[in-house]
Amino acid sequence: MQWAKRLDHSVQKINAALMVLACIFLGILVVTCIMMVLTRFIPNFTLTGLEEIARYAFIFLTFFAAGAGTGSNAHPGLTLLRDALPKKGRFALDLIVYLLIALFGVIFIVCGYQAAMGVSKLISTSWRIPMPIIYFSAVLGGIFITGNTINNVIQLIVCGDDKRSTEIEEVQIVAAQQAEGGKNK
Amino acid sequence: PNTTVESNNDGGETSANTEAKVFTIGHSNPADPDDQYHYFCEQLNKNLQEICDGAIQFEIFSDSQFGTETEMFQAVSDGSLDAVCISNNIVSGSIPQLQVLDLPYFFDSEDEYQFLVDNEDFLNEITPIYEGTWNMHQFAPVLDASWRTLFTKGKAVKTFEDMKDLKVRVTTNRVHEAAYKALGTIPSVIAWNECYTAFQQGVIDGLDVGVPIAATMGFYEVSDYCTRVNPFPILCWPMINMDVWNSLTEEEQGWITEAGYDAAMAQRTHQREMEVSFTEMEEEAGIEFFEPDLTPFKEATASVRDQFKPEIGEDFYTMCVNLVEEYRAGK
Amino acid sequence: MTSALILFGLLFLLLALCVPVGYAIGLACCGLALFTGTCDLSMIPAKMITGNDSFIFLAVPMFTFAGYLMEAGNITERLVDWVNKVFGRLPGSMGAVAIITCAIFAALTGSGAATTAAVGAIMFPLMIKAQYSKDASAGIIASGAVLGPVIPPSIPMIIYGSAMGVSISDMFLGGVIPGVLMAGSFLLYNTWYAIKHQLPRSTTKYSLYDILKATWHSLGVLMLPVIILGGIYSGLFTPTEAAAVAIAYTTALMIAYGRFTFKRYLQVMKRTASTTGVIMLIVALSNAFSFLLTKERIPSKLTSAVVPMLGNAYIYLAVVIIIFLIAGALMDTAPALLILAPILVPIGVEFGLSELHLGVLMCIVMICGLITPPFGLNLFTISSTSGVSFEQATKGAAPMIICCVIICILCAYIPGLITFLPSLVGG
């Protein structure tokens, strides 16, 4: 029990760190796009290749945030069947869903690695970045997804912590309340 | 490849030959019978029909259905797409030697670039890279889609000075970007899908495209002027995956080579005719054409050659220069 | 056809099992790739990367970011104050103020939930005070917020346009008339409601000076749509660039209004990042999905099978509306668009319909799903911010759901409602 709680604690810490990294990528994306507008309107101020930085920051942002989001079940889905099931049925269904997500995560890691190796000779147009570096974001995304899902399974089985009860509506409520909280502070 | 022919709704002629080997071929242009890349693909199928009764067929994926040109290049390399017609300015991102064909004002006439891309010494340098590094085989001579011109809206470019601070949409090719910067313009990043609207609304003043693609993509509808700046030719490589190629018998390879050669030659002739008729059509639509004195353009971009010489490789660059000069002298 | 059956069979099975949409799409792709063996599984991550490697998509996180910044920047209060002083004397004034505020807020943001949260927090108590029932207040605000993604900018339209190769600027313009019609029909319903329930009319009269003062006070906010939309349509920026400008501008507003703290800013960034992660994972996987569709020739096979069955464009459009209303009732906007559009659009094109018309139509029908049960994001959001139950909010929104459906039907059969403005700018 205790170890499972500690594990969850560490996983959430990692997720928080991932979100900070995602924010950094978001920052890079926004700053480069603003600079790009400036280069078009200020003569003699030309920087090329900004667009490429923004695109790649965006790709990393997506996979990092999507990976961290798996931990909090932020990814929406239908809930009709789950809502109709009794508690035991929910447990079984959640387990199945988690295993499917973990399966996808593993496929993602393996195939992401293959994809990265497949482009081992490609380099980006502007900054000549080896493309496997960009493709590696998918592998990382797969690792985050799988890791979080394994933790969710452990929490479900060991602690009976029914994380998926935070269904879409509730996730949405939390988001809205956060927005509220942010406003009233 | 698929071994059975399924019904094809895209208007492509498929053979009744049920034993036919069908390969996929992709390109990024519209499925317009007069489009330069599409014409070649259809011609290829027509020739194969005659040569081997359609025992080999290509299923055409036009309009970037298979992804961007960069994606298609990768797809042919790893075999998820069998063949592709791919623009040189995209391939040169991966094969730096080919940037020589992207250099501004490297060629004075169509004959010159056609001579170079067909030249044995030139191909002896390029083929091993295609085959060794990229696992693909060139199955037909390089296609020719003429020069890149500058379509503008509102602002006419009659002389070199008019280029100053013009916002021009350029392909994501470093040589092209450098060339347009050297010409005094502001190269702008606009996605291909957004080009038409961005140009129409004046987000950009100019589009760096060929006369034929301006016709088939409809850019001429929203332009006022076309200046024959002609800095770079539009060249296109017909490539097939090496494993697919090696899986064919020598006889089958021969069919493709013959059909490909004839189709490419027909494409070059067709391209000359279309260049003329598209120009007429665009002039009738109210576009004014300018042919400025290119001397200041050439001077302004001379430094771009030196800038990319190290990437292209000094020896290879010199060889290309010599070949072109020999050709000029011989003429 | 077997490949189509496997792909969709797997997809719907996984969705029914409550697998999150993104993973369901991904697993269905893996299943088909394994079954047909025509392509390697490594194609899926590769297509995800190349799909998201698009300059246009950068507008999604940036418009989301700008929207959240406006929410955190407390600009709604200023907006409500202005709308109240200008339009406050209409019958059913508070409802009208809520709807008009939503419409203006819609011109600032691209998402429905953001509009609901921002407008709902302030307008809900005011509407209750003006003797609106709880159901009606929640319903009117949730429905008004449907305008968020219909009136440009619009995140569903960016995603659709980029995935299907339609110009986003054109799609944005196409949404203007449907958005105005929706707002108009909501206002009509609101007036009818106010008269039927004999709501007291506002008697406060504002002098021109008051109105000018309120205008000055909220000028920073009112200028934003002018900058974003004016910038796009006067040819100053592309949609992506406009999104970047919107962020710079809202950040400046936040500072000017004394609402800027690093902590708050970082919070907004985190929210943006997590929304982006959720949406773009689905978009990325949809790229692999539509690649498989193309590779298996599923759209063209379906087209040849379905076109003779449907017979003509009128029946086709009716089918499209029904399918999207059902999808919208069950699913989030973006994934449903990305799954259905690549299959349904080629059929419509075969019937001679324009891609722009179909694109905007599909987007607005899907967006109506924000207020249709059982999965209605705006309804969830309003019930959480106001404490009204989901069922009550749904009941309150019901008349406006009917308004939305009627307008969707009008837009389907009178293409000019969508294509007129884009053609005008294009002329």
Ligand code: NA
């Ligand atoms: Na909007």
Ligand code: NA
């Ligand atoms: Na719904």
